Amino acid sequence: MDDLDVRDLQVHFGGVKAIDGVSLTLSQGEILGLIGPNGAGKSTLLNAVTGFQRPTGGMVSLDGRDVTGVAPQRLARRRLIRTFQAARLFPALSVAENVELGAVGVGGSRRSGLRTAREVLAWLGLEQLADRPAGAVPHGAQRRVCVARALAGRPRFLLLDEPAAGLDEDESERLVADARRVRDELGCGLLLVEHDMSVIMRLCDRVHVLDSGATIAVGPPAEIQRDEAVVRAYLGT
Numbered sequence: 001m002d003d004l005d006v007r008d009l010q011v012h013f014g015g016v017k018a019i020d021g022v023s024l025t026l027s028q029g030e031i032l033g034l035i036g037p038n039g040a041g042k043s044t045l046l047n048a049v050t051g052f053q054r055p056t057g058g059m060v061s062l063d064g065r066d067v068t069g070v071a072p073q074r075l076a077r078r079r080l081i082r083t084f085q086a087a088r089l090f091p092a093l094s095v096a097e098n099v100e101l102g103a104v105g106v107g108g109s110r111r112s113g114l115r116t117a118r119e120v121l122a123w124l125g126l127e128q129l130a131d132r133p134a135g136a137v138p139h140g141a142q143r144r145v146c147v148a149r150a151l152a153g154r155p156r157f158l159l160l161d162e163p164a165a166g167l168d169e170d171e172s173e174r175l176v177a178d179a180r181r182v183r184d185e186l187g188c189g190l191l192l193v194e195h196d197m198s199v200i201m202r203l204c205d206r207v208h209v210l211d212s213g214a215t216i217a218v219g220p221p222a223e224i225q226r227d228e229a230v231v232r233a234y235l236g237t
């Protein structure tokens with residue numbers, strides 16, 4: 001029962017069916033890729049699952065309990081945590097202070113939050129950045145700091161929206177290594193929205209493909225890569 005379960009999810013914006021009947025299950029200790037062309041509904045799905053957008057229909061459950069429409073803060077305290085497509089750090093605060101907010105956000109005290117922040121930064125090998133203003137570190141490092149902040153909340157389910165966007169090859173390589181450790185050492189379930197197919201192929205246990213708000217394929221990366229409907233969606237024919 002330790003899983004995140006989405007059943008027949010619907011998110012409509014007026015006449016636009018951004019999500020139209022999507023079901024998926026994320027278990028602890030697995031990495032599920034969520035891919036699809038621009039506008040397919042990936043971010044909307046993440047928003048609806050994490051309480052940032054109220055679904056029009058369907059159900060989200062966490063460990064068998066209905067959490068549909070529950071506020072993001074409460075879901076975070078239940079260890080369901082997400083990152084955003086654009087890095088959202090407080091540029092004037094230090095890296096450690098930004099990461100600390102991830103711990104305080106799930107109910108930690110400031111004192112324990114700072115300790116957690118230092119631990120997480122060390123775990124990711126980012127301790128040398130701890131005292132620098134977040135706005136002053138390079139883009140790639142800022143994206144890893146966003147992951148660090150999410151990890152400071154001790155997630156059981158971590159949803160990442162395009163974490164490799166704007167990263168160079170070395171940085172994506174590091175992201176792949178970090179994500180594997182999050183799965184293998186922390187036993188976290190990861191949902192990864194990502195455009196970089198090489199990241200998806202190397203990292204994911206399973207891949208879920210959306211197009212126009214609906215599921216067009218689910219399966220292991222190697223199968224997805226040669227799935228006809230997927231190829232068609234990406235070629236736009």
Ligand code: ADP
Binds near residue numbers: 040
């Ligand atoms: P993706 O992340 O896969 O690129 P999105 O989830 O951002 O796609 O968008 C899916 C669809 O929903 C798009 O057609 C988009 O224009 C629409 N959409 C997303 N958010 C809103 C909103 N707040 N209001 C109206 N339409 C939206």
Ligand code: MG
Binds near residue numbers: 042043044
């Ligand atoms: Mg998106």
